[in-house]
Amino acid sequence: MNVAIKILEKKALKKLGKDKTNTNSDNPYLEKVPVYKNGKIAKYKTQERPIPQGLSKNDAKILKKVRRRAYRWDMGFSCCCIPIRFGWSAIIGLIPVIGDFADFLMALALIKKASNVDGGLPKRLYGMMFTNIMIDLAVGFIPLIGDIADVFYRANTKNAWLLDAFLTEKAKALQAGVVQDPETGSIVEMPDELAGAEGDRDVETGVTRTGTTPSLATPAAVTPARSARQTGNMATAPQSAPVAPVRNLTPPRAPIGGGLPGRQITPKQDPRDNRGKAGRR
Numbered sequence: 001m002n003v004a005i006k007i008l009e010k011k012a013l014k015k016l017g018k019d020k021t022n023t024n025s026d027n028p029y030l031e032k033v034p035v036y037k038n039g040k041i042a043k044y045k046t047q048e049r050p051i052p053q054g055l056s057k058n059d060a061k062i063l064k065k066v067r068r069r070a071y072r073w074d075m076g077f078s079c080c081c082i083p084i085r086f087g088w089s090a091i092i093g094l095i096p097v098i099g100d101f102a103d104f105l106m107a108l109a110l111i112k113k114a115s116n117v118d119g120g121l122p123k124r125l126y127g128m129m130f131t132n133i134m135i136d137l138a139v140g141f142i143p144l145i146g147d148i149a150d151v152f153y154r155a156n157t158k159n160a161w162l163l164d165a166f167l168t169e170k171a172k173a174l175q176a177g178v179v180q181d182p183e184t185g186s187i188v189e190m191p192d193e194l195a196g197a198e199g200d201r202d203v204e205t206g207v208t209r210t211g212t213t214p215s216l217a218t219p220a221a222v223t224p225a226r227s228a229r230q231t232g233n234m235a236t237a238p239q240s241a242p243v244a245p246v247r248n249l250t251p252p253r254a255p256i257g258g259g260l261p262g263r264q265i266t267p268k269q270d271p272r273d274n275r276g277k278a279g280r281r
Contacts, residue, residue: 001119001191007181008173009122012165014182021161024153028160029071054171056196059117063167066114070160073106086151093140093150100140107133107155114163119194125166129159170194 016023032044049067051060076087089106092099111129115121121129136155140146173179173190180187 001193004173004179004188004191004194005119005122007179007188008166008169009125010182011169011179012125012162015165015169016161021165023158023161026157026161027071027075028157028164029067052168052171054175055167056118058196059167059170062113062117063163066110066160066163069110069113070154070156073110074154074157082151084151089136089154089156090147090151094147097141100137100146103140103150104133104137107136107159110156111159114159117163117167118196119191121163121166125162129162132158 029049030046031049032046034041035043035045048064051063055063072087073089074087075085077091078085089103092106093103095102111126111133114129115126132155136150136153139149139153142149169179174195176190178187178189
């Protein structure tokens with residue numbers, strides 16, 4: 001897992017340099033999207049930056065929270081007298097000493113929140129985040145100049161962009177199942193620890209993470225029974241059991257002339273028949 005995290009760290013830092021992202025002034029939470037009308041840009045609307053597809057629910061939730069908090073602490077307010085946006089960090093920093101420490105604790109809590117992503121943060125990335133807030137703390141101790149510097153030096157925004165770049169590369173690697181080292185070209189499989197807990201499902205993409213339990217709705221295949229010849233057994237198959245004779249359940253018909261079944265009734269003879277026989281004798 002450490003190898004995969006180090007490669008993702010390299011790709012994240014390379015992405016920030018390639019995209020030429022200004023991690024100090026670019027808004028990590030909101031973006032302007034053009035609205036087209038008749039094939040031309042009519043206006044721009046502000047909306048939340050989308051979450052990279054492929055992240056687990058835990059990573060997506062953490063990234064959204066870190067983005068939003070960094071925006072509120074560094075760019076949450078604007079004033080007509082000041083041509084630059086500022087946040088709660090600059091306001092709290094106006095309090096001597098106590099304000100600087102309170103600002104440091106808030107920034108430290110943001111880093112701890114970011115480190116709760118699946119698999120944790122790379123050590124180098126974590127060190128860069130901690131360095132940013134230490135610089136902010138040191139500058140804040142300078143009287144007057146430090147208060148002005150807090151408005152321009154946005155440690156929380158820098159850290160939010162570092163997390164954004166790391167999770168963006170992580171999402172791409174999770175979808176591909178592997179990650180490639182940009183320097184050596186070696187390919188490493190993504191470990192299950194970086195994919196989140198079992199059953200953690202990405203709602204947007206519908207991708208089920210590695211190690212999830214298969215659906216119980218799919219019936220298991222039933223193997224049909226094989227005959228003796230198919231199994232290679234040359235022995236004679238056992239004969240079937242003899243079939244018992246079928247009993248005739250049809251009730252006996254009643255004899256002609258009525259009466260009980262089984263009794264023979266002799267018809268009465270005509271006495272004239274006897275006289276005829278006697279005459280012939």
